Every structure is written in C-alpha cells, then in structure tokens.
Amino acid sequence: MRTIEPIARIDLAFSLFCLKHRFNVQVASVSRWVSRTGDGHLYLLLGIAVFCLDEPVGKLFFTAALLAFAIELPIYWLAKNSFKRRRPEEFSHLLHAFITPSDRYSLPSGHTAAAFLMATIIGQFYPQWHDPALMWAVLIGASRILLGVHFLTDVVIGAVLGMSSAYVALEYVQAWLGGV
Template sequence: MRTIEPIARMDLAFSLFCLGHRFNAQVARVSRWVSRTGDGHLYLLLGVSVWLFDDTVGKLFFAAALLAFAIELPIYWLAKNSFKRRRPEEFSNLLHAFITPSDRYSLPSGHTAAAFLMATIIGHFYPGWHDAALMWAAFIGASRILLGVHFLTDVVIGAALGLSSAQIALNYVLDKF
C-alpha cells in the first residue's frame, strides 16, 4: 500500500485546496446543479429522444449507450465495493461534503463515469457536439470534487471507466449492426 500513499497525499492536498477557500459555499451551489445533470435522468431522456426522433442513428445510439452502461455499471459496483475508499470528509475534519452521496465509497466516481460514457457516445454519433459533451462531463467530474464527495483520482478513474466502457460498446455495436 505504500506505493499509493503519495497519490493519497496528493488527493487530500488537492481536495483541501479546492474546498479550503471562503467561496466554497457559493461554488458548491453551482456544483450541486452541475452534478444533478449527471444523476442519470437526462441520459435516459436523451437516449429515448434520439431513438425516437433520429431515424439515421437513433437505434444505434440507444443500443451503444445501453450496452456501455451494461458494461460500466457492474465494473463500477465491483470497484466501489472492492476498494472501499473512504470519502474525502472522512480523511480530514477540514473537509466538508456539501451533499450526501448515494453510496458509501468514493472510488470510482459513478457520476463522472456515466458522464464520460455519454459524452463519448454523443461525440461518436454527433461529432459537432463532441467538445461540448466532453466539457460537460469534465464539469460533472469537477463538481464532484468541489462538493467534497470525491478525490481527484476518483474522478480520473471514473472518466477512464466511462470512456473505455463506451468505446467497447461502440466497437461491438458498430461491428454487429
């Protein structure tokens, strides 16, 4: 475990930097709104809307997103319950979470994984929206840090999980259909 101690120290220092300023309550209000856009409801609405209204790629978009989530969610659950990494506020009394997370552990960030998964799917089928979708996903990841419920590495690993799950799903769906 000594090999990850420098990463854990960096994570804690970064969280203290992000949350240790006098504007953190104001930043948390904006971050809470951004984070809510990644709760999952919009993904379902987007997927169904594209499926119903885009005759060109709607079914492929929906199939790729559905498969990507079928890949991502079990890995996310297994990782959370294997690593059992405590959330930032459990490491220091100087850190405060601005929301109550839906589960106990922090690694990986599920909001970030889902956001990057959707951004990758969106970017593949709608290249003109790729940059905006990735920026939105990055904002969701940042919001999770600024809300005090994730460390930087939780977000980075969540992003990698989402990107890779989406890429695997896209490769499969595009090869089969």
C-alpha cells in the same frame, strides 16, 4: 499500500485546496446543480429522444449507450465494493461534503463515469456535439470534487471507466450492427 500513499496525499491536498476557500459555499451551490445533471435522468431522456427523433442513427445511439452502461455499471459496482475507499470528509476533519452521496465509497466516481460514457457516445454519433458534451462531463467530474464527495483520482478513474466502456460498446455495435 505504501506505493499509493503519495497519490493519497496529493488527493487530500487537492481536495483541501478545492474546498477550503472563502467562496466554497457559492461554488458548491453551482456544483450541486451541475452534479444533478449527471444523476442519470437526462441520459435516459436523451437516449429516448434520439431514439425517437433520429432514425436510424438514434437506434444505434440508444443501443450503444445501453450496452456501454451494461458494461460500466458492474465494473463500477465491483470497484466501489472492492476498493472501499473512504470519501474525502472521512480522511480529514478539515473537509466537509456539501451533499450526501448515494453510496458509501468514493472510488470510482459513478457520476463522472456516466458523464464521460455519454460524452463519448455523443461524440461518436454526433461529432458536432463532442466538445460541448466533453466539457459537460469535465464539469460533472469537477463538481463531484468541489462538493467534497470525491477525490481527483476517483474522478480520473471514473472518466477512464466511462470512456473505456463506451469504446468497447461502440466496437460491439460496429461489429454486430454495422453502425457507427
């Protein structure tokens, strides 16, 4: 455990920096809105819209996204329940979360994983939307830190999980369906 102590100290210091300033309430208000765009509802709506409106690319997009989530979600659940990393406000009385998270543990960030998964899928099928989708994913990850529910490493690991799951799904879609 001593090998991760420096990372934990950096995480805590970064969270204190992000949450302990005079504009934290205003930043949290914007962050709450950004975070809500990553709750999952928009992913489903986007998938259905692309499926219906962009034949035949939409079917490949939808298939790749479904497969990526089928890969990502069990890994996410297993990691959360194996690491059982406490959330930032549990580490220090100086930290306060601006929202109530949907589960108990913080590692990895599921919102961030899902956002980077979708950004990767979007970028593969619609390259012109890659940069905006990636920026949106970064904002979702940042919002989770600024709301006090995740540490920086939770977000980084979530991003890696999401992108990795998307790339594996894209490889399978390419091999199975000849798409992408």
